[in-house]
Each structure stands twice: as structure tokens, then as C-alpha cells.
Amino acid sequence: MTSHSERAAAFLKDPDRVSWHDETLWIVRKKRDRAAASVKEWENLREKASKLKEYVLSDLAGLLTEFERNATLNGAVVHWAADADEFNRVVLEIIKSKNARNIVKSKSMLTEECGLNHFLQDHGVDIVDTDLGERIIQFRNEPPSHIVLPAIHLKKEDIGELFHLKLGTDRGATDPQYLTRAARVHLREKFLNAHVALTGVNFAIAENGTVVVCTNEGNADMGVHSAPVQIHCMGIEKIIPKMEHLAVFTRLLARNATGQPVTTYTSHYRTPKENGELHIIIVDNGRTERLASIDYRDALKCIRCGACMNTCPVYRRSGGHSYGFTIPGPIGTILAPHSVPGKILYKDLPAASSLCMSCSNVCPVKIGIHEQIYKLRQELIRKGYGSFVKRAILKISGFVFAKPVLYDISGKMVRIALKIVPRFLIYSRVNTWGLERELPAVPTQSFKEWYRQNGSN
């Protein structure tokens, strides 16, 4: 497996594209700032959202029981899945029991997490992603590179070429409006003939058994209302107690994600349509293990707004695919290492951060993302996963920093050494830091020496 830095290096090969990616996401971040600033009570909303999510985590069993009871009263069928494999099988079973062939899906990070598309394809079921960005990457057989803007790594030329091949649009056509129309026609046909529609879930309301889905394109509704069978897939943490709490989250979500005051559609599905079926699948897949961890459970508060990605200097310059995990960026970094219970994976991701704290500052539910990254680094070093060189350096420097005299002497030695040691020794493979960077010019004296001479006047 390649590492984050190797994959980032691949992304960085095209500097123009990297600049475009960087600047475009920064524009989204600025739109978010404007939207947030236009709401005077913004900080209060964040505080309430954070506290509400903490409350939810404290009473998951109670809220899920209440939700299940009310959803069942509404005529929904509630299913439970302990892990990804079981989730996939539940979906397949529903599809098989209906002899359904045409399946449409609107955005759901949970189905990405569980690998649903590939599972269904392996079982001969064709599933069509209907969000424009998701359809684009499905055509390219790629994972999303951002949780809100799945095709942000692509330019319109890439998409024009792709649509020319897949949808027969004019060769060389790159006009976004023209390409979007072509996708509309193509996907409309899929909607109108759909047998089963799948969606993710933004919020599930315990007090009335309703699931809420937010989209701009209207694809969740086009699918759900066309197909006789609708399936909503959610992680256990999506639950909120009451309808009135939706106000807090809907005021935050779109403003924080794209800078819009609200998504175009905020859809509330409560009962099945006439002669239709409504299924809700509630999935654990490692969430209860995270809930048991005081250090890392806060990540379960996430409402998937994507703001931490847009603001992250590493994400913006390395691209979503460099993370190699379903969810990229800062939130992906804190989810990935413990994403499979009992294992430690993606050990290099916590290093892919500058700890600038920007992610925590924009997070609408106040997850201390940078704190968790820091904790992960400590845990990984403690468990012996840090690189050998880094560990050796930290050990030595810990020893040296603890003894002022040693520190002074070694400082002098390094200043001399850096001048006389041949370049190939300093910029060797051991020092990966030096691969892309030059050391600053070596000063002739230490700060301490300089201060002794100049500091007093």
C-alpha cells in the first residue's frame, strides 16, 4: 500500500490543478465564513449543536428505541445491521424479495463505507448513483474525493470527455450547463424506471420516527417518490431527539458546507407512499466501539458538512484521494485509524496534518479534531508505530532538551556540523524532511548567545 505522502506526491505532479483545487476550496471556505457571519447567534448555535450531539451519544439506546417504535407505527420496516457485511446483505435481500432490477441511490457516505455498490454489482444488481458528482465518479470507477463535493478533483475537460464517452455528448464540449442537462436526461430515465431507491440520512427524529435528507439537486426525492420501495440507510449516531432540534442543525449544515442558508430540499420522510414500502436500516459497523472510547468518541458528533476539508491546508493541496480512506480530510484522519474494531489502520494519516486547528474552528458541532489527531499521534508512537528515525530523534532530543548544558553544546556542534558535513549526508534518505525542502542558512550563534550580547539594551 502506498502512503499518504506518496499519493499526495502523485496529486502534486500537476501544479495548475493543485492551485485550482486549493483556491476553489478556499472560495467555499470564504462563502462559509460569510454565511456564518450573517447569523449573529452563530456561536450559540454551534454550542447547542455540540451539546445536543453529546446528549444523543449519552442516550443512544433510549433514542434508538423511541425512534424504532415510532417509525414502526408510521408503517416503516426497521432493520439492524451490526457491520458492513450484514448491511449489504440486508439491502440485497430487500432488492431480491422485490425482484427489483433498477436501483437508484442518492448520496450516502455510509454505503461508501460499507462498499455497497461493489457488493451489489458482484451479485448482479446494477445500482446507479444519481447525485451528479457521484455519477461522474461512478462512471470513472473512483471513490469520492470529498464528502460534499465528490468530484472536486476533476476539471470540466475531464467530465466533458467522460460524458462524450458515456452519454454521447459532443466531443470537446465542456460547458457545465450543457453537461448537467445531459446528465439530467440520462438520470431522469433511471428515476422513472426505478424499482428501489436508496438514500443516506442526515437526521433521524426519535419523537416521530421521521428521517430527514438534505440535497440541492432533488435526486433523493426524485428516486424515493418514483420507486415503489424506498430504503434509508443510517448510522446509529444520526438520531436526534426532537423535531425542534432540526432547526439548530438545518441552520448550521448548509451554511457551513457551501455557504448557502439552507439546502434546496430538506425532505422529511415519515410514512411509506400509497402501496409503497419504506425501509430504514440502522447500522453499527464500529460505531459502538468508538462510543466506548472516551478519547475518540467525539467524532461520532460529525454531521458531514465537509467544512474541515475545505479549510485544511493539507487537504486542499493533497486532494481527497491522497487519504486512501472513504472519508478524507481532518475528519477522515480521526476516523480512519480505528475504523475497524481491534485493528489500527491508516497509521500515516495523523501525520498528514499541520495541527493548525482550523478544522476545529470551523466544525459546526465543535469536535476537537486537532486534539484527536494529536492523541492519535501519541497513541501511535506509544504503540511503536512511529517511524524508526522519528522515534530515535525524539528519544535523543528528549534527553538533550532535559539537560541545558548538553543542549548548548550540541547546538554548537550542529551549527558547525551543518557547515562542514557533505550535502549528501544531510539530505539523505533518512531525512525525508529534506526531500522537498532546504534547511535555512545556519546562524553563527545561538539565540541564547545572541540574547546575551544584544538582549539587555
Added chain:
Amino acid sequence: MEAINRSRQIIFEKIRRATLTGGINDGLSQQPLVGTKSEANETSYNRFTESLKMAGAEIAVLNICDIDTYISEKFPGAIDLRNKNIWEDYKGLQPSELANRAECVVISGKIGVAENGAIWVDDTCFPERLLPFIAGKLILLIGEDKIVSDMHEAYAAISGTLSGYGVFISGPSKTADIEQSLVYGAHGAISLDVVIMKG
């Protein structure tokens, strides 16, 4: 079914254990939503029209008595769902038939939200849930007195009366998935006209 019920049990058992070992019940209570309400200075009416424009909607402000003429002149052939007598014609139609017949649809909305231009419609406003989405042109009517300040007020009004399905619609359907260029008419309506009814 057996296996699924077992999973349900396992999940609840794990939650219970996590909640005990994690100690997350400590000091947490359900938060009252004090201080989250919109504190904007402008009137709700002005903010509503501003938000709608931002969301890409066309706006007309009319006296109730002028509305029928306005609609028949500006949107000839529109399906006017304020008239419940025609609902039977659309109930139970296949999606493709609805697509053929419902190019332009008029729906009466129940609540307008000033802070974001969203308009609430639900099962009591249309005979088929697909209609507001399948129409290329959507026209939403909203009484001036139905405009509330923010989502808190909107949900307070909806909570008790939630039907089987309801949706906030704010502007025409849109996407920016190709290089972040905004395009109206992704999958739902390509245009949204909002008529604010006075008097």
C-alpha cells in the same frame, strides 16, 4: 429476521456497555435551545424575498384577487393543485405519465422561512409526492402572513401537524458538481416562481 434481531440485541448491548464504561452520561442533559433564535434586524418579509432571490427564485407579489389571472396568463396550461377536484386525475399515475403531463405545477405552500427562503409543502398540498420534483417549472404560492422568521419558528409550527411526507423547498434544483459552476435544474424543477399573496 432471526439474525437481524440478534444484531439488534448485540448493538443495544454494546451501546449499554459503552455508555457505562465511557461515563458519557455524566453531566449531560437535553439542552434547551435558548439563544439560538434568529436575531436579524430586518423584517421577515424583506429577508424572505432577499433569500428567495439568492436561491434563484423569481418573485411576484400580488393581491389574492389577481392571482388566477396572473397564473393563467403567465403559465398557460399549468396544473393548479390548489384545486383539489383535479387531484384524482393524478393519483396513482406512473412516474413516466406524471413526467409527460406535469410540465408546470402550481402548489400552495404552508410556511415561508425568512432566513433562507424555504417554503414548506407536505402531503396535504399535492396528490402525488413526485409532483413538486418532476415539474420543470414549479410555482409556489405563499400568504404574506405565513412568513416566519427562522427555522425554529417553522419547526414549532410543523411539529404537531407533520403528515406522511413534507419538504422545505428553497429555489430551483441546483448543482455545482462540475467545477463549482452553479447550474439550475439538476434533477428537480429548473425554475421556481414564488407568488407572495397579500391581503
